[in-house]
Amino acid sequence: MKVFWFIPTGGDGRYLATSIGGRATTFNYLRQIAQAADDLGYYGVLLPTGRSCEDAWVTAASLISSTKQLRFLVAMRPGLMMPATAARMANTLDRLSDGRCLLNVVTGGDPVELAAEGLFLDHDARYEVTDEFLTIWRALCSGEQIDQAGKHLQIEGGQQMLPPVQSPYPPLYFGGSSPAALPVAAKHIDVYLTWAEPPAQVREKIDRVRALAAERGRTVKFGIRLHVIVRETEEEAWAEADQLLKYVDDDMIAQAQAIFSKYDSVGMRRQGELHGGQIDRSRAALEVSPNLWAGVGLVRSGAGCALVGDPQTVAARMQEYADLGIETFILSGYPHLEESYRVAELLFPLLPLTHDEDLSVKKSDAHAVGEIVANHVIPKQ
Numbered sequence: 001m002k003v004f005w006f007i008p009t010g011g012d013g014r015y016l017a018t019s020i021g022g023r024a025t026t027f028n029y030l031r032q033i034a035q036a037a038d039d040l041g042y043y044g045v046l047l048p049t050g051r052s053c054e055d056a057w058v059t060a061a062s063l064i065s066s067t068k069q070l071r072f073l074v075a076m077r078p079g080l081m082m083p084a085t086a087a088r089m090a091n092t093l094d095r096l097s098d099g100r101c102l103l104n105v106v107t108g109g110d111p112v113e114l115a116a117e118g119l120f121l122d123h124d125a126r127y128e129v130t131d132e133f134l135t136i137w138r139a140l141c142s143g144e145q146i147d148q149a150g151k152h153l154q155i156e157g158g159q160q161m162l163p164p165v166q167s168p169y170p171p172l173y174f175g176g177s178s179p180a181a182l183p184v185a186a187k188h189i190d191v192y193l194t195w196a197e198p199p200a201q202v203r204e205k206i207d208r209v210r211a212l213a214a215e216r217g218r219t220v221k222f223g224i225r226l227h228v229i230v231r232e233t234e235e236e237a238w239a240e241a242d243q244l245l246k247y248v249d250d251d252m253i254a255q256a257q258a259i260f261s262k263y264d265s266v267g268m269r270r271q272g273e274l275h276g277g278q279i280d281r282s283r284a285a286l287e288v289s290p291n292l293w294a295g296v297g298l299v300r301s302g303a304g305c306a307l308v309g310d311p312q313t314v315a316a317r318m319q320e321y322a323d324l325g326i327e328t329f330i331l332s333g334y335p336h337l338e339e340s341y342r343v344a345e346l347l348f349p350l351l352p353l354t355h356d357e358d359l360s361v362k363k364s365d366a367h368a369v370g371e372i373v374a375n376h377v378i379p380k381q
Contacts, residue, residue, distance in 0.1 A: 109265025
């Protein structure tokens with residue numbers, strides 16, 4: 001298993017949907033979380049994206065020098081970014097971090113937010129853009145020169161002068177559950193991500209992506225994004241889950257669900273179907289699979305489920321997902337600083353972690369030595 005943590009650039013606190021017990025997500029606080037994750041031995045961290053978050057790229061770049069081994073999974077946004085610009089950003093982050101850049105391809109599922117960013121394509125058209133974007137991006141980061149005239153994107157003489165550290169490019173992660181999304185994953189992606197669902201539903205999705213990738217002669221790895229509430233006993237863990245919803249009322253749930261109803265994301269719809277916008281916030285109503293609790297999704301977009309229990313139980317549930325083919329676990333918990341320690345201390349000894357890759361061999365020697373001539377010609381060495 002590779003276990004990631006989460007940098008909460010959109011806010012953090014002890015309870016959901018309230019400023020009571022809230023944390024100001026200053027640079028110093030985000031740095032504390034990143035350094036804790038680095039020191040504790042997490043494989044990497046996910047940085048979220050969207051108008052409610054600090055920019056993922058700027059945040060990741062600001063944290064490079066404060067960490068040593070930690071990898072940064074940052075959002076690449078087809079439709080909001082041009083592929084050549086995104087390739088240059090990825091290559092730079094990979095070089096300056098000595099090979100610690102990972103890319104999370106986010107097509108977006110909130111039409112209201114996308115319209116506010118200036119993007120007015122429907123759901124399936126956004127995945128057409130993603131396909132064209134990744135075709136160009138992969139070629140550029142692999143050192144190829146590319147000309148392409150697609151339905152949405154066109155490039156002439158595209159080429160990157162300075163390559164990334166990782167070959168052929170930093171790994172691509174991606175989540176999307178719709179019929180339009182899965183072929184894109186099968187064609188381009190290294191690690192397919194799913195939000196937490198009951199194991200049977202996750203298995204069905206993995207099987208579909210595997211089959212589509214096999215048709216193209218490719219293999220894809222798999223990951224899952226979920227929250228964790230782990231305590232020394234089951235009783236303590238479920239009591240903490242209840243506490244997380246302490247200030248969530250019916251009006252707040254209704255307001256959040258009304259916003260989510262405007263999303264065209266199939267993954268978000270599947271998350272919503274797990275809890276059904278429950279007014280009943282009891283364990284019986286929200287435990288949608290053994291130890292899988294959908295309470296977070298009542299008011300939070302994206303990942304809405306948490307594994308809840310004692311260390312042995314949570315580790316066993318994670319192993320159930322691993323047995324399906326899940327290798328990457330992107331975890332989070334409230335508040336993220338303290339919970340990064342709790343998860344590492346209670347769970348890491350019980351998990352088959354593979355975090356021992358030597359990053360010292362990845363230092364880049366692809367820097368310009370002397371000024372590039374006329375922005376096109378690298379001086380002879």
